[in-house]
Amino acid sequence: MKYTFLSALMIAFLFACGGNETPPPSNDVSEGMTQTEAATITKDVDPTTFQELMNSKSNALILDVRTPEEVDAGMIANAEHRDFYDDDFKTQLEGFDKSRPVLVYCAAGGRSGKAMDIMQEMGFKEVYNLDGGYRAWKNNGLPTTK
Secondary structure (H helix, E strand, O other): OHHHHHHHHHHHHHHHHOOOOOOOOOOOOOOOOOHHHHOOEEEEEOHHHHHHHHHHOOOOEEEEOOOHHHHHOOOOOOOEEOOOOOOOHHHHHOOOOOOOOEEEEOOOOHHHHHHHHHHHHHOOOEEEEEOOHHHHHHHOOOOOOO
16 A cells, blocks of 8 residues: 555656646746837947948938937937927827937936937837937037037
C-alpha cells in the first residue's frame, strides 16, 4: 500500500507539471498593443539630426510646445505653436494628421518629451523630440526666427 500511494503521488506530480508544452508563438508585439501601435516611431534626436529630419521629411509638422513668452524670444522657422501648459493641449493635438511625421521641441526637451509620449498614446505614427530643446538648437548655431 505504501508503494501504491507513492506511485500515485509521483504520477500526479508529473501530470501537474505539464510536461513540455510550447509557449504561443511571438509576433514581436508587446502585450496589449496592436500591430499598428507597435510600429510607432518615437525618438529623441540631437539638433543636427532634427535639422536633417526637417530637410528630409518635407511634410513634417514642426511643433513648438513652449509658452508664448518663450516663443516671443524666437523659434525654429515654420514651427506651429501649441502651449504644452494649455488645459486643452491634448485636444489641440487631435487637430493634427496622425500619419504626418512630427518634430517636437520645447526649451530644454522635457515638455516636448512628455508631448511625444502623449502623441504616441494618441496614435501618432512618427514623432521626434529635439533632445536639449530650443537651447541646444541655438547653442549649435542653427537658424531661428530671432
